[in-house]
Amino acid sequence: MVEASKSAADEQLFELALSEEEKLVLAKVADILRKIQFGTVVLVVQDGKVVQIEMAEKFRLR
Amino acid sequence: MADAIHTLAERPSAPAEPKLALRDLVVMRRTASGETITATDRLTFDVAQGEFVCLLGPSGCGKTSLLNVLAGLVMPSSGEALLDGRPITGPGPDRAVLFQEPALFPWLSVLGNVELGLELTGVPASARRDIAQRWLANVLLERWADAQPHELSAGMRQRAALARALAADPDVLLGDEPFGALDAQARELLQREVQRFWVGSDDRKTFLFATHNVREATLLADRVLVMSAAPGRLLEEFRIHAPRPRDLDDVLIARVVSEIHTLLMQEVDASVAREMAR
Numbered sequence: 001m002v003e004a005s006k007s008a009a010d011e012q013l014f015e016l017a018l019s020e021e022e023k024l025v026l027a028k029v030a031d032i033l034r035k036i037q038f039g040t041v042v043l044v045v046q047d048g049k050v051v052q053i054e055m056a057e058k059f060r061l062r
Numbered sequence: 063m064a065d066a067i068h069t070l071a072e073r074p075s076a077p078a079e080p081k082l083a084l085r086d087l088v089v090m091r092r093t094a095s096g097e098t099i100t101a102t103d104r105l106t107f108d109v110a111q112g113e114f115v116c117l118l119g120p121s122g123c124g125k126t127s128l129l130n131v132l133a134g135l136v137m138p139s140s141g142e143a144l145l146d147g148r149p150i151t152g153p154g155p156d157r158a159v160l161f162q163e164p165a166l167f168p169w170l171s172v173l174g175n176v177e178l179g180l181e182l183t184g185v186p187a188s189a190r191r192d193i194a195q196r197w198l199a200n201v202l203l204e205r206w207a208d209a210q211p212h213e214l215s216a217g218m219r220q221r222a223a224l225a226r227a228l229a230a231d232p233d234v235l236l237g238d239e240p241f242g243a244l245d246a247q248a249r250e251l252l253q254r255e256v257q258r259f260w261v262g263s264d265d266r267k268t269f270l271f272a273t274h275n276v277r278e279a280t281l282l283a284d285r286v287l288v289m290s291a292a293p294g295r296l297l298e299e300f301r302i303h304a305p306r307p308r309d310l311d312d313v314l315i316a317r318v319v320s321e322i323h324t325l326l327m328q329e330v331d332a333s334v335a336r337e338m339a340r
Contacts, residue, residue, distance in 0.1 A: 039301075042314045054304040054314045058321065061287075061296040 025050045079147050080108035081234065081268045082132060086141035089127040101127035103293035104141060111233075112265030116279035117272040118322065119289030120330075125272035128294070129236050132270065133159045145234070155183035158232040160240040164223035166211040172222050173198060173207040179226040197225040201255060217248025221255065228259060237271035241278065253281055257306050276322050280315050281308050288325060291333050298325055 006014065018026070025043070032041055036057045044052040087105040090098050102124035109115050117125045130136040131143045134153040143150045145157070166175045176194040185193065198204045201221040203214075211219055220240065227235060237256075241249045260269050273279050279286045286300040300322065304314050 040314055040317050042304075052305070054312075056303065056314055056318045057301040059299040059301070061298055062290075 021049070028053060078111075080144075081111040081113075081146065082109040082270065083144040083147070084108075084128070084141065085144070087128070087131065087138050087143055088140045089124065089131055089136065090139045091127050091136075100139075100293040103295040105294065105296060106141075107287060107296060107299075109268055109270055111268050112263075113284050114260050114269040114282055115271075115285045115287065116283035117270070117287050117289060118274065118276060118279040119272075119294055120274055120291050120326075122292045123289045124292055124294030125274075125289065126238055129159070129238050129270070129272055132234075133157055133236055155230055156232055157234040157236060158227035158230060160220075160223055160227050160235065160237040162239045162242045164211075164216075164219040166219055166222055166226075168211055171208050171210060172203060172214065175211065175222060176226045176229050179230050183230040185230070193229050194225075197229040198222070200228075200259075201225045215248070217244050217251060220244060220248070220252055224252070224255065224259075232267070234268045234270065237269070237273075239273055240271065242273070242275075249278075253278060254307060257282060257308075261306055276319050276326070277310055280318050280322065281310060286318075286322065288322060290329055297329060 016022075029041065029043070032053070032055060036055065038059075039055055039057040042054040043050050044054065084105050084107055087102055089101045091101045092098055105124075105128065117128065119125055127136065131138050132145075132150060134150050134157065166172070167178065170178060173191075173194055176197055177190045180190045180193055181187075195204065195207065198207050201224055203218060203221055203225065206214060206218065206222075211222070214222065220243075224240075240256075241252050244252065256269070260267060269282075271279075271282060280300075280302065284302060286302070288297045288299070289295065290297050300318055302314070302318060304312065308315055310316070310319070
């Protein structure tokens with residue numbers, strides 16, 4: 001069976017061979033990015049692991 | 063780790079009745095020269111129970127007028143100010159205000175001032191002393207209970223005012239530049255204490271502070287509402303999801319401070335341009 005060609009993103013993901021933990025972090029970040037239009041997301045890393053995600057959103061009101 | 067991430071990145075859940083609500087609120091006020099001006103220009107926003115919101119804006123933008131309406135000290139000219147869905151018609155024990163000047167009664171001791179606050183909200187005499195002493199201990203003034211206000215530093219007086227305000231167990235704490243008259247150290251201490259009390263109230267208490275200090279607003283608030291110069295209207299809202307106690311050097315906080323500064327500079331420029339065009 002011919003394998004469908006991978007996108008650049010799929011290739012990168014494949015090559016990284018993400019751990020379960022890494023997948024969780026990326027899923028959470030993707031979730032946040034879907035919800036915010038303008039803002040800042042900060043990943044706090046300790047001992048090579050993301051221990052906290054902080055974010056600030058900005059809304060224009062006028 | 064997964065849990066920590068989950069909690070922090072959560073958006074606030076769908077609101078029940080907001081604790082405080084403003085709908086097209088217009089407040090007029092008298093200036094020192096006697097003319098009547100529009101302080102706020104159809105303000106509309108909600109504050110959910112348990113939130114800590116800071117109103118940020120230049121002097122004269124209507125923050126004080128707005129807080130006076132919420133405190134029940136001033137009636138709106140038009141629009142509505144609601145507490146738990148009901149129009150605010152006057153002051154009440156459910157709201158306490160922290161002003162820039164602590165306004166402690168000079169003829170009462172520090173303890174006496176806190177007890178008076180409790181008496182005014184109907185706490186029976188038997189309970190007042192205990193509650194007052196407990197709150198003085200909370201703000202680290204227990205050894206100054208019998209002192210007169212003039213013996214205290216400005217920061218200590220404001221801590222006493224904070225104890226007086228919170229001892230009465232209000233649902234809402236309103237602050238009008240409460241730390242504006244304090245030196246940097248006292249200001250920092252009070253900011254930490256206020257955060258501690260708010261966190262300790264476990265989503266039961268709602269805090270709404272007005273300030274023109276960008277760093278303070280970002281340090282304290284879940285949401286920062288940036289107001290224009292008078293007549294004040296809302297320009298932008300910043301929602302900050304970062305744990306407390308917060309550090310001004312924290313990357314996220316520093317970025318938000320920077321963004322707000324940029325916004326305020328733009329607003330000043332626009333305001334000047336409008337003036338010149340007249």
